[in-house]
Amino acid sequence: MNFDLSDDQKLLVETAASFAKKESPIDRMRRLRDDPIGYEPAMWRHMGELGWLGIPFPDSVGGYGGRFIDAALLIEQLGATLVPEPYIPSVILAGMAIERAGDDQQKKRWLVPMIEGKTAMALAYAERHSRYDVLDVATRAERKGATWSISGEKVFVLGGHNADHLVVSAGVAEAGPGGIGLFVVARDTAGLTVDPIATMDGRRAAMIRLDGATVGEDCALGEPGAAGPALEDVMDLASAAACAEGLGIARTVLAMTVEYLKTREQFGAKIGSFQALQHRAVDMFIEVELCHSTVIYAGLAIDDPDRDERQAAVSAAKVQLCQGGRFVVRQGIQLHGGIGCTDEHDVGLYFKRMQVLGALFGDEVYHTERFSRLSSFTADIADASKAAEQAANSQRVSAAGE
Amino acid sequence: MDLSFTPQHQKFRADVNAFIATAIPPDIRAKAEVDAGFDMPEIMRWHKILYQRGWVAPHWPEAHGGPGLDPTSRFILSEELEMAGAPSLSPFGITMVGPLLIEFGSDEQKKRFLPPILSGEEVWCQGYSEPNAGSDLASLRTRADIVDGGEGDGDFVVTGQKTWTTYAQYADWIFCLVRTDSSGKKQDGISFLLIDMKSPGIEVKPMLTLGGTEAFCETFFDSVRVPRANLVGPLHGGWTLAKALLGHERTAIAAVGMSQRMLRRVKRIAGYTVHRGVPLIENAEFRARIARAEIRLRALQMANYRTVAGAQLGRAPGPESSILKIRGTELHQEISELTMDVIGHNSLSWFNDGDVVPAIEAWVPQSFNYLRAATVYGGSNEIQRNVIAKNILGLPMR
Ligand SMILES: Cc1cc2nc3c(=O)[nH]c(=O)nc-3n(C[C@H](O)[C@H](O)[C@H](O)COP(=O)(O)OP(=O)(O)OC[C@H]3O[C@@H](n4cnc5c(N)ncnc54)[C@H](O)[C@@H]3O)c2cc1C
Numbered sequence: 001m002n003f004d005l006s007d008d009q010k011l012l013v014e015t016a017a018s019f020a021k022k023e024s025p026i027d028r029m030r031r032l033r034d035d036p037i038g039y040e041p042a043m044w045r046h047m048g049e050l051g052w053l054g055i056p057f058p059d060s061v062g063g064y065g066g067r068f069i070d071a072a073l074l075i076e077q078l079g080a081t082l083v084p085e086p087y088i089p090s091v092i093l094a095g096m097a098i099e100r101a102g103d104d105q106q107k108k109r110w111l112v113p114m115i116e117g118k119t120a121m122a123l124a125y126a127e128r129h130s131r132y133d134v135l136d137v138a139t140r141a142e143r144k145g146a147t148w149s150i151s152g153e154k155v156f157v158l159g160g161h162n163a164d165h166l167v168v169s170a171g172v173a174e175a176g177p178g179g180i181g182l183f184v185v186a187r188d189t190a191g192l193t194v195d196p197i198a199t200m201d202g203r204r205a206a207m208i209r210l211d212g213a214t215v216g217e218d219c220a221l222g223e224p225g226a227a228g229p230a231l232e233d234v235m236d237l238a239s240a241a242a243c244a245e246g247l248g249i250a251r252t253v254l255a256m257t258v259e260y261l262k263t264r265e266q267f268g269a270k271i272g273s274f275q276a277l278q279h280r281a282v283d284m285f286i287e288v289e290l291c292h293s294t295v296i297y298a299g300l301a302i303d304d305p306d307r308d309e310r311q312a313a314v315s316a317a318k319v320q321l322c323q324g325g326r327f328v329v330r331q332g333i334q335l336h337g338g339i340g341c342t343d344e345h346d347v348g349l350y351f352k353r354m355q356v357l358g359a360l361f362g363d364e365v366y367h368t369e370r371f372s373r374l375s376s377f378t379a380d381i382a383d384a385s386k387a388a389e390q391a392a393n394s395q396r397v398s399a400a401g402e
Numbered sequence: 403m404d405l406s407f408t409p410q411h412q413k414f415r416a417d418v419n420a421f422i423a424t425a426i427p428p429d430i431r432a433k434a435e436v437d438a439g440f441d442m443p444e445i446m447r448w449h450k451i452l453y454q455r456g457w458v459a460p461h462w463p464e465a466h467g468g469p470g471l472d473p474t475s476r477f478i479l480s481e482e483l484e485m486a487g488a489p490s491l492s493p494f495g496i497t498m499v500g501p502l503l504i505e506f507g508s509d510e511q512k513k514r515f516l517p518p519i520l521s522g523e524e525v526w527c528q529g530y531s532e533p534n535a536g537s538d539l540a541s542l543r544t545r546a547d548i549v550d551g552g553e554g555d556g557d558f559v560v561t562g563q564k565t566w567t568t569y570a571q572y573a574d575w576i577f578c579l580v581r582t583d584s585s586g587k588k589q590d591g592i593s594f595l596l597i598d599m600k601s602p603g604i605e606v607k608p609m610l611t612l613g614g615t616e617a618f619c620e621t622f623f624d625s626v627r628v629p630r631a632n633l634v635g636p637l638h639g640g641w642t643l644a645k646a647l648l649g650h651e652r653t654a655i656a657a658v659g660m661s662q663r664m665l666r667r668v669k670r671i672a673g674y675t676v677h678r679g680v681p682l683i684e685n686a687e688f689r690a691r692i693a694r695a696e697i698r699l700r701a702l703q704m705a706n707y708r709t710v711a712g713a714q715l716g717r718a719p720g721p722e723s724s725i726l727k728i729r730g731t732e733l734h735q736e737i738s739e740l741t742m743d744v745i746g747h748n749s750l751s752w753f754n755d756g757d758v759v760p761a762i763e764a765w766v767p768q769s770f771n772y773l774r775a776a777t778v779y780g781g782s783n784e785i786q787r788n789v790i791a792k793n794i795l796g797l798p799m800r
Contacts, residue, residue, distance in 0.1 A: 001404065282791050296403070315697070381673040
């Protein structure tokens with residue numbers, strides 16, 4: 001057990017923190033809220049030059065070969081000033097989908113330019129009816145000779161408004177019921193309609209329609225129809241990434257709230273001297289520490305070959321984010337009073353982003369339920385027959401002499 | 403960064419488990435299996451077994467009889483013992499006064515007191531709290547007057563009352579904070595005394611806790627003579643020692659292993675308790691509550707791991723460790739409340755009078771009741787929050 005950062009990791013965190021502070025302070029995000037793209041492609045390229053867009057990918061495709069935890073460390077820092085570039089949509093969602101499901105050629109073809117920051121991608125996985133079940137897909141892909149024809153609708157495609165390529169999930173009938181494929185669809189493909197929308201957190205996404213959008217065989221990632229498990233894994237990576245970003249947010253909001261408590265005066269005293277507020281701030285601190293602990297846990301366990309171990313860690317982190325992370329930003333507003341309720345104050349920007357992160361990739365109910373279906377949880381219940389026996393035998397344990 | 407334990411630590415865990423498998427006496431094991439509460443004689447029997455194995459005081463230096471375990475091994479040992487439901491040892495000698503004597507005691511005091519603490523021949527209790535001095539401990543009034551001809555180096559005569567003294571009725575010795583000076587700042591007139599419970603003038607009145615057992619006492623001192631040699635640290639210098647002791651106390655208190663065990667129990671019960679043909683664990687509300695508790699447990703466990711990993715590298719506990727007591731005790735209460743809900747009418751039972759509930763449920767009401775104290779003792783959770791607000795968040799005090 002060791003939770004110290006390596007020298008490389010320390011350097012990454014320092015560089016990212018200073019980038020966030022100097023090159024992309026929160027004002028930049030505030031300004032870009034009104035931009036039709038919502039971020040700057042030049043900054044995206046800059047992040048590519050810094051090597052950040054390749055962190056979770058192997059060297060063979062121009063990546064850093066780093067572990068996911070390295071990306072999580074970066075994302076946490078980007079969360080501190082709400083850097084608006086589409087790291088999770090493009091790198092974690094679309095990029096990792098290609099990394100997990102694609103063959104070597106496909107990885108080179110789409111990942112290399114993305115890692116350099118020349119392109120951005122998005123993963124179109126959510127459908128109106130599907131909530132958080134990414135395997136519940138109505139979009140269909142049909143083989144037509146040497147091509148695939150895809151039809152269906154995708155909603156709230158993060159970063160989809162400006163993606164050069166969309167990775168689209170679709171049911172593949174020839175693979176039998178439940179067969180799911182991932183297809184890379186270029187932005188200018190005939191039959192693809194991308195309707196940009198603004199989202200609550202000041203970012204952009206797209207609603208997408210595919211009417212017989214046709215792509216070549218080489219655009220089907222890996223074995224057509226067998227991408228379900230990869231897609232689920234990508235959702236876990238994205239959940240862990242959301243938790244990392246949420247940690248950056250929670251830390252920032254705690255710091256700004258404590259600062260406010262130390263400066264704002266009412267009743268002739270710093271409001272931070274009121275015990276009710278002190279204890280609230282301590283509860284925020286506790287939640288930040290627990291978010292930190294679960295982000296480390298998920299960020300490391302996500303490489304565990306045992307699927308249940310991975311998923312338990314990710315679900316625990318996501319539930320902690322939805323409960324603890326959201327508690328921090330909600331109380332952040334409360335402790336700022338009226339100014340916290342204005343659009344002018346930054347605390348609201350963090351609040352909105354945290355709310356969105358909680359709602360993405362499985363909410364509290366979804367992850368609590370999933371956690372309770374994993375073998376790590378059910379193992380003790382499987383003992384139930386033994387317990388029942390024990391119960392039936394009910395030998396009385398004497399309380400005498402207590 | 404790495405989540406796994408080293409092969410040596412994995413081996414140590416296996417050793418601990420092998421030991422536990424054979425060392426717990428059958429009657430204690432039977433109680434452990436149903437998560438029963440243990441009485442003091444049982445606790446001391448287990449103490450002596452652990453002493454034989456050399457594991458009674460894992461954190462003591464080897465020079466004083468500790469086993470020389472590194473922090474991770476110590477953590478593994480306590481985690482496995484908790485998970486096995488073994489009696490938890492009385493902390494007053496081993497966790498509290500022992501380390502304090504090692505740090506502040508004279509050589510004679512160490513020689514006199516440490517060995518019987520280890521062996522369990524002498525049982526200790528803690529005399530801090532008084533009827534009017536709890537969280538505000540420094541306002542304590544139990545008086546120790548010096549009896550001599552003016553040299554100031556004579557014996558003490560102690561008069562006053564301590565309260566909530568856990569298991570004083572079983573104790574051979576009590577360590578006390580007493581007032582030796584009331585002229586200046588209240589923290590500056592406190593001394594730390596070791597008092598023989600057999601001294602004339604001491605009276606112990608056991609009291610029932612909510613858990614229905616006599617787990618603590620009122621302890622009265624009427625002109626109790628205490629030799630000068632039993633003063634630890636400087637005269638009037640007891641407050642520094644008291645504060646150091648709080649540091650010793652904090653590390654073990656999250657008791658994550660105990661939460662884990664309580665969760666396992668509630669899952670078992672919810673697995674065999676069938677309502678309308680369906681086990682309670684399949685009731686969405688119960689299942690979600692149990693899952694949320696387990697998720698909170700995992701989060702806390704990771705915070706605990708971070709503390710342990712830091713200690714392993716020789717670091718002082720980081721900010722994450724300050725949350726362990728608060729969240730650890732809140733979690734104990736949460737799971738005990740949940741278990742009471744799961745057992746339904748059986749939660750009305752009391753010491754399983756009439757043998758009306760399954761053995762595994764028999765102790766649920768007691769522990770639920772006793773656990774209300776967990777957020778009160780060891781520095782109440784409100785006081786813990788005050789300390790974090792001041793020391794970690796740096797908030798202004800009034
Ligand atoms: C089961 C049990 C065993 C114990 N064993 C021992 C023992 O062996 N030896 C021993 O010396 N003591 C023992 N204690 C005593 C324990 O340490 C005290 O109960 C504790 O310190 C609280 O003090 P109090 O009971 O006087 O409560 P008070 O200090 O009167 O507190 C009452 C309430 O006010 C709150 N409060 C007090 N001050 C503040 C503040 N500044 N800010 C915010 N809230 C505040 C407290 O958190 C609590 O909720 C035991 C207690 C229990 C319950």
